Amino acid sequence: MEQYAIKGGNPLVGDVEIGGAKNAALPILAASTMTDESVYIENMPDVRDINVLLEALERIGVMEKRPDRHKVVMNAGNINSLVVDDEALKKIRASYYLVGALLGKYRHAEVVLPGGCDIGFRAIDQHIKGFRALGASVTIEHGLIKAEAERLVGSHIYMDVSSVGATINVMMAATMAEGMTTIENAAKEPHVVDLANFLNSMGANIKGAGTDVIRIKGVTRLHGTEYTIIPDQIEAGTFMFAAAVTKGDVTVKNVIPKHLESITAKLLEIGCEVEETDDCIRVVASKPLQHTHVKTLPYPGFPTDMQPQITVALALSEGTSIVTESIFENRFKYVDELTRMGASIKVEGNTAIITGVKRYTGASISAPDLRAGAALVIAALAAEGLTMVDDIRYIQRGYEDFHLKLQGLGAQIELVETEKDFQKFRLKTG
Ligand code: EPZ
Numbered sequence: 340m341e342q343y344a345i346k347g348g349n350p351l352v353g354d355v356e357i358g359g360a361k362n363a364a365l366p367i368l369a370a371s372t373m374t375d376e377s378v379y380i381e382n383m384p385d386v387r388d389i390n391v392l393l394e395a396l397e398r399i400g401v402m403e404k405r406p407d408r409h410k411v412v413m414n415a416g417n418i419n420s421l422v423v424d425d426e427a428l429k430k431i432r433a434s435y436y437l438v439g440a441l442l443g444k445y446r447h448a449e450v451v452l453p454g455g456c457d458i459g460f461r462a463i464d465q466h467i468k469g470f471r472a473l474g475a476s477v478t479i480e481h482g483l484i485k486a487e488a489e490r491l492v493g494s495h496i497y498m499d500v501s502s503v504g505a506t507i508n509v510m511m512a513a514t515m516a517e518g519m520t521t522i523e524n525a526a527k528e529p530h531v532v533d534l535a536n537f538l539n540s541m542g543a544n545i546k547g548a549g550t551d552v553i554r555i556k557g558v559t560r561l562h563g564t565e566y567t568i569i570p571d572q573i574e575a576g577t578f579m580f581a582a583a584v585t586k587g588d589v590t591v592k593n594v595i596p597k598h599l600e601s602i603t604a605k606l607l608e609i610g611c612e613v614e615e616t617d618d619c620i621r622v623v624a625s626k627p628l629q630h631t632h633v634k635t636l637p638y639p640g641f642p643t644d645m646q647p648q649i650t651v652a653l654a655l656s657e658g659t660s661i662v663t664e665s666i667f668e669n670r671f672k673y674v675d676e677l678t679r680m681g682a683s684i685k686v687e688g689n690t691a692i693i694t695g696v697k698r699y700t701g702a703s704i705s706a707p708d709l710r711a712g713a714a715l716v717i718a719a720l721a722a723e724g725l726t727m728v729d730d731i732r733y734i735q736r737g738y739e740d741f742h743l744k745l746q747g748l749g750a751q752i753e754l755v756e757t758e759k760d761f762q763k764f765r766l767k768t769g
Contacts, residue, residue: 342729343742344755346768347701347722350624351587351748357575357594358384359409359568361737362433363530366507367537367568368392368413369436372401373444373515374541375416376563383411383568387736388431395425395434422449424483429453431736435466435504438486439511442475444561447487452479461667465502469509472496473516493518493557501526501637506553507534514543516557525553528638529598533569540564572598573644573710574738575620579603580648581717581745582622583611584655589748590621601641605633605649609656630658630695635666647673647714653693654682655721660693673711676704680718680726701726706733713738720750725765 359382368389371378383389385408393411397403400419404412421441428434432453441448453463463484467477472495475488493516498505506526511534513520525531527549535548541564544556575594582589583606596603596615603613603620608631612623630653635643643666653660654677664670671686678684679702683694701724706712712734719726728734731754734741742752751768755761 340729340756341731342727342755343716343731344753344761344764345701345716345719345726345728346751346764347699347720347724347726349585349720349749349751351581351585351589351720351745351750353748354590354592355578355744355748356592357570357578358382358739360384360530360533360571361386361388362503362528363533364389364568365392365433366436366511366530366534367566368396368411369433369440370511370534370538370541371413372396372415372418372437372440373511374561374563377412377414378541378563379565380411380413381409381565381567382570383409384571384739385409386739387732388433391427391431392433395423395428398425399423421445421447422483424449424451432461432504435463435484436508436511438466438470438484439508442470442486442488443491443512443515446489446491449483449485452482452484463504465498465500465505466508469496469498469505469522470512473509473512473520475512491516493520493555495521496523498522498524503528503531506531510535510545510548510553510555511538513555513557514538514545515559515561518557520555520557522553522555523551525551526637527551529569529572529595537564537566540566569598570594573642575599576602576642576645577648577713577717577738578744579606579620579622580645580652581720581748583609583624583628583652584717584721586624587748588621588623590619592619594618594620596620601639602645605631605641609652628652628656630656630660632661634663637666643667643670644710646670647711648717650674650684650691650693651677651714651718654684654695655699656695658695660695662691662693664689670711672707673715676707676715677718679704680722698723700724703727703729705729706731709733709737713741716741716745716752720745720752725768727761
């Protein structure tokens with residue numbers, strides 16, 4: 340079983356290239372099934388969740404080519420099944436995007452119920468409410484969501500919660516419905532906007548993505564396109580916090596600084612220096628980190644997907660900090676592991692009260708989910724001594740070459756499979 344072996348203590352220094360956004364790429368791949376023509380997508384991240392979705396699409400007849408690691412050409416002109424009952428797909432949240440895409444184009448979809456990171460109860464009532472408002476009948480049978488409609492007709496839909504998944508799913512179905520759909524209290528995340536831009540480049544008529552109200556005028560057909568996926572704001576934010584936690588000096592390249600404003604603001608608050616240029620951000624941590632408070636919120640608020648990374652930084656900061664998780668109720672599971680490394684954190688409901696400590700110490704730990712796993716790796720990079728991180732398959736779901744990119748910044752981290760590999764790493768790193 341693969342693990343990361345990490346010897347902490349080196350400040351991370353240098354430049355790191357950020358890849359395409361996983362959470363934009365997933366719905367964009369699903370939406371590629373909505374045209375019979377070829378679509379050419381660049382900046383595709385080569386991560387596990389993407390590859391699982393690509394394999395599932397191939398099994399229903401989508402033709403795919405990968406001219407290089409970050410480019411995909413797809414043609415869904417010969418789809419042979421609208422039933423996507425794929426064991427592997429159960430593990431990824433984004434499987435449900437195929438409901439919106441296939442329902443929109445074919446008026447029928449049966450897709451395995453989504454899994455994804457275990458970070459709390461993840462309802463899909465708003466997705467179902469949206470599909471029904473467009474005229475679909477939606478049932479859950481034998482572990483599948485089944486949605487079908489003779490006609491899909493535009494509607495006025497108010498989302499009870501700002502949901503990335505529901506906004507995206509309903510937007511896809513409404514793209515090929517008759518007439519006008521309005522989504523109110525829509526999610527405003529950059530990946531929602533990226534999907535809208537992608538669909539518009541295929542001939543859709545979507546306005547207002549990135550605001551609370553999205554208006555979609557249905558079209559009867561979509562055509563092929565060429566499109567480049569936006570940079571991954573969470574991958575970028577993770578490296579920015581890695582600089583802070585290891586007292587380093589890291590420049591994240593190929594980013595959209597606007598998407599990172601809440602992250603930049605918190606890094607400044609805790610005492611880092613942050614310099615922005617057109618598509619780069621440099622984070623320098625030369626002074627002791629200071630405490631602060633943070634509450635996760637939908638975009639443009641501080642992202643829940645960055646909550647473990649900021650907690651890892653605050654647990655090494657002077658004073659007492661409070662982190663409130665307002666999106667998912669079960670996103671502090673990693674705190675037990677961080678405590679084993681010396682952190683002092685008390686979790687009460689959706690709040691973590693953090694008393695800063697001077698240092699972490701290496702330990703044997705497990706990644707409980709994708710972002711928490713990445714955050715624990717960062718903690719290990721700052722810790723005294725050796726850390727072994729187990730269950731890194733979670734991290735590989737969303738970070739491409741994580742250990743290689745960290746090595747490029749001077750980190751002592753290696754992917755090991757056996758006790759012998761680990762002993763070699765131990766000898767090498769002294
Ligand atoms: C997306 O999940 C992301 N996943 C998550 O990223 C991210 O944490 C989350 O958005 C919030 O930004 C993908 O894009 C594949 P939501 P999603 O629907 O769409 C409630 C990562 O690490 N809700 O915006 O599942 C829900 O319970 C992953 O990359 C309903 O009540 O999140 C939650 O409290 C983890 N009913 C809140 O809304 C619904 O029908 C936000 O969920 C849908 C959601």
